[in-house]
Amino acid sequence: MSKLVPSTEIVLPTKADFPSYTPKQEAILQGAVQVFLRCGYAGTSMDRVAAEAGVSKQTIYSHFQDKEGLFTALMERMTIRRFQALFHTETLCGEPEALLRRFAETYLTQIADKEYVALFQLIIGESARFPELAKLYGRTVIQQGRHLMSDYFRHHPELGFTDPEAIAHIFVGSLVSYVVAQEIFYGNETSPLSRDRLIENLLNLVLHR
């Protein structure tokens, strides 16, 4: 254990995960987004998707194998896009406090987005039926955030973290569960906690000790 290598290997999305679609396929996917996110997998009918997309049902079946094929293609695309939006612009450098605050704010803004929350809910709800989707999502959106953070901690031993990976788990996990509690379990109505208060206390806990 002499080299500073990550203790977990992250499998990043490759070019094979970014298939390109024809305009017709784009129309289908765009229509499918609305319905799947609102009604869930079983609650979505192909008729509804066809109507929303402005194409016939048979056209959907000729481009995507079946309902499962359409659903997985759509979910994979949305997951990868979120991944890009989350981490494309982020380069973890600068002073620890400013960096961590910027990371937390960016991450929270991204995952508290309405469409994002709906995607999150859908993948959780279908995690048993579509485990590969859940794994892809976990690897790209959740683990990648932890990975960036723990790498930063590892390369800044002056912060004094003996277990950077666990701290990253706690840091990112607090952000994720905040959104779950506030947006999905309606905590913003029953027991609100401002984003600033969360971030301030999280930074205090991690840095000022």
Next chain:
Amino acid sequence: MSKLVPSTEIVLPTKADFPSYTPKQEAILQGAVQVFLRCGYAGTSMDRVAAEAGVSKQTIYSHFQDKEGLFTALMERMTIRRFQALFHTETLCGEPEALLRRFAETYLTQIADKEYVALFQLIIGESARFPELAKLYGRTVIQQGRHLMSDYFRHHPELGFTDPEAIAHIFVGSLVSYVVAQEIFYGNETSPLSRDRLIENLLNLVLHR
């Protein structure tokens, strides 16, 4: 603000939330658990529930108004039961470190249970269609945990927390998101982190500073 009162009022389940059921109704509910937890709301058919419960479909409709009525009755019951299992035996007293470790271990054990995870997933997936269920769940299972902790912090000012509620948010949130990452997004397969490591680092972060 001179008295030590909780800053958020928790609405606890009352006796009205514990309806009693006849043996026939118990059989129906017991059959419905299996199917709803495995197939989701839309994916569950009343025929299937009837078969699983060993009764006729009409019997279900005569005891519960319709599919929604059966589903909400079942979810409410499971939520309340989990709430009891979580907090009935727990009294927060003793030394901070031992207390917090015991709390974290009990909480994790409870919410990492297979049936519990399935309930969690189902309520998240149906949170848009059944917001009242999500609110009930959030109030009883999640907020109640935070409430117990922040109360404890508030009554032990020697711990030096300027914002007990936010710290409780982070503490309980880390536990919840750990289970989400490990059990729902299959983190135990792709990037495992032991329960002990999480708890140890969480306690370090909160207490030893």
Next chain:
DNA sequence: GTCTATAATCAGATAGAC
């Protein structure tokens, strides 16, 4: 490739016998 029309099945909910 795209559409209209249709097949085959299954859903939630009810009627009526016992």
Next chain:
DNA sequence: GTCTATCTGATTATAGAC
């Protein structure tokens, strides 16, 4: 109260015209 049988509409998927 409970069951069997049934109704009505919606669902996935396909056939065949253009």
